[in-house]
Amino acid sequence: MNPLLFFAIALKASLLSTSGFGNVPSLHHDLLAGHWATETDFGEAMAVGQISPGPNGLWVVSLGYLMDGWRGSLLALVAITIPPILVLLLENLYRQVKHHPVVEGFIRGLSLAVVGVFVVVLFGLLNRVGIDLKSVGISLGAMVLWASRRVPVVGILILGGGAGILF
Amino acid sequence: MNVENPSILRFAWIWLSLGFQSFGGGTATLTLIHRAVVEQNNWLTDEEFANDWAICQITPGINLIALTYLIGKRVCGVPGIIVAAAGLLVPAATITVLITALYAQIKHTPLVQQALRGIIPATVGLGFISAFQMAKSLINSDTAHGPGNIIIGMALLVLSGLAFTIWHPEVVVVILVAGAICALYHHLVARSENGSVTE
Numbered sequence: 001m002n003p004l005l006f007f008a009i010a011l012k013a014s015l016l017s018t019s020g021f022g023n024v025p026s027l028h029h030d031l032l033a034g035h036w037a038t039e040t041d042f043g044e045a046m047a048v049g050q051i052s053p054g055p056n057g058l059w060v061v062s063l064g065y066l067m068d069g070w071r072g073s074l075l076a077l078v079a080i081t082i083p084p085i086l087v088l089l090l091e092n093l094y095r096q097v098k099h100h101p102v103v104e105g106f107i108r109g110l111s112l113a114v115v116g117v118f119v120v121v122l123f124g125l126l127n128r129v130g131i132d133l134k135s136v137g138i139s140l141g142a143m144v145l146w147a148s149r150r151v152p153v154v155g156i157l158i159l160g161g162g163a164g165i166l167f
Numbered sequence: 168m169n170v171e172n173p174s175i176l177r178f179a180w181i182w183l184s185l186g187f188q189s190f191g192g193g194t195a196t197l198t199l200i201h202r203a204v205v206e207q208n209n210w211l212t213d214e215e216f217a218n219d220w221a222i223c224q225i226t227p228g229i230n231l232i233a234l235t236y237l238i239g240k241r242v243c244g245v246p247g248i249i250v251a252a253a254g255l256l257v258p259a260a261t262i263t264v265l266i267t268a269l270y271a272q273i274k275h276t277p278l279v280q281q282a283l284r285g286i287i288p289a290t291v292g293l294g295f296i297s298a299f300q301m302a303k304s305l306i307n308s309d310t311a312h313g314p315g316n317i318i319i320g321m322a323l324l325v326l327s328g329l330a331f332t333i334w335h336p337e338v339v340v341v342i343l344v345a346g347a348i349c350a351l352y353h354h355l356v357a358r359s360e361n362g363s364v365t366e
Contacts (some may be wrong), residue, residue: 014228016339020193021297025331026338043287044274048267050293053186054259056193057229061260062267073264081252083228087236088248094222101357102350107225108305109323109349113342115302116327122294125287135288142292153192157289164285165278 001036003068003075010060010079017114020056021046023080025117027060028124031067039128041066046125050153138163173208175250178243181208182235182254189259196231196255200238210242232256319352 013026024042031037045066049059057080064076097103129135138160145151145159173181181203189196197220204210211219219237223230232252239251273279306320323345331341 012339016227016342018225018227018230019297019301020229020231021294029335029338040283043290044270044283045267046294047286047290048263048270050192050290051190052192052259052263052266053189054192054196054255054263055229055231057232058256058260058263061263065264065267066271070264073260073267077256077260080229081232081256084223084226084230084233084236086228087223087226087233088240090226091219091222091237094225101353105353106346106350108320108353110342110346111301112305112320112323112349113327113345115298115305116324116329116345117331117338117341118294119298120328120331122291122298125294126291129284129287135284135291138285138288139292139295142289143296146293146296153195153293154190156293157286160285160289160292161282162285164283164288165281167285 001034001067003071006036006064006068006072007075007079010064010076011082014057014060014080014083018111019114020049021059021118022114023057023060025114025121027063028121037063037067039125043125043128047157051157134163134167172242173210175243175246178239178247179250179254182239182251183258186255186258187262189255193231196259197234200231200234204238204242211238215241315356316352319349323349 009027009030010023013023013030016026017023024046027037028042032039041063045059045063048062049056052058052062058077060076060080061073064072064074066072068075123131126135126139141163142156142160145156146153151159185196185199185203189199201216205213205216219241220230220234223233223237226233235251235255236248239247239249241247243250270279274283302324305324306317327341327345330336331338
């Protein structure tokens with residue numbers, strides 16, 4: 001894949017999202033459409049993003065590495081550090097317009113749609129390993145463990161891996 | 168608050184240690200940043216931290232990186248932005264790549280393949296939690312404007328997912344259309360509320 005194209009796709013996905021995994025739907029759509037990445041790459045990179053230090057959003061750096069080695073990871077890192085610079089402008093602007101109904105509504109609509117599409121992408125990831133009793137059980141188990149607040153994310157993923165081997 | 172501005176070297180050192188320590192993704196990182204910035208060094212009050220975090224929620228891109236920029240600017244100006252971002256991201260991204268590289272070496276072994284059949288569903292489960300939390304806060308903030316806003320919020324959530332499943336459009340199209348519909352709805356509600364106040 002052309003490195004500049006990957007950079008542009010990663011930059012676009014980051015510009016149009018507002019959280020660590022908010023860029024998943026856009027990247028998933030663009031990279032799968034071009035057959036540059038696989039569902040497996042996405043699942044693996046997202047798992048690494050939840051274990052490694054720093055924001056979850058660094059999962060893109062992992063994806064970049066899986067696709068194109070160190071160059072891919074560096075391009076991904078640069079792409080995700082550019083859009084948040086806008087916070088410096090928004091800080092002033094937001095305080096003036098945050099209660100404007102149109103701005104409030106637009107941001108809310110945008111965020112709701114990101115969540116809606118994200119859920120579809122998650123089902124796609126689960127489908128990749130097969131939606132059966134085992135995979136659904138492990139997903140639900142991970143959710144219960146997270147809700148208990150007694151097991152850190154790293155521990156949940158390790159337990160998930162153990163369940164994958166055992167069952 | 169800004170009790171006392173630290174030297175740029177000390178500021179860089181603190182972010183560097185955050186970059187090495189914050190294993191466990193975004194939640195762990197946010198907790199450690201809060202502890203360092205508010206509790207240990209008193210550079211920001213809890214309220215200032217919460218306000219900054221709120222602004223980061225609507226900033227394009229990864230909100231923890233935006234938060235790092237904002238805190239960097241508040242505490243040490245433009246050099247603060249650079250050292251905070253580099254301090255957090257260079258070690259964290261390097262460790263991320265090393266974990267991925269190690270994984271890439273062993274990913275084809277049968278044991279790892281079996282483990283993945285558990286790790287990916289667990290990741291999906293945690294993803295559903297993130298989606299639920301995001302949706303809950305968005306729907307809850309709708310309650311301030313009555314049941315109509317809850318209905319439109321839930322409808323946009325479901326319909327955007329359905330539209331994406333059925334027509335496979337560009338994601339940007341789905342989210343911009345949803346944003347425009349919700350903006351129009353909020354505008355109409357505000358107009359009718361203002362109208363009823365002036366009557």
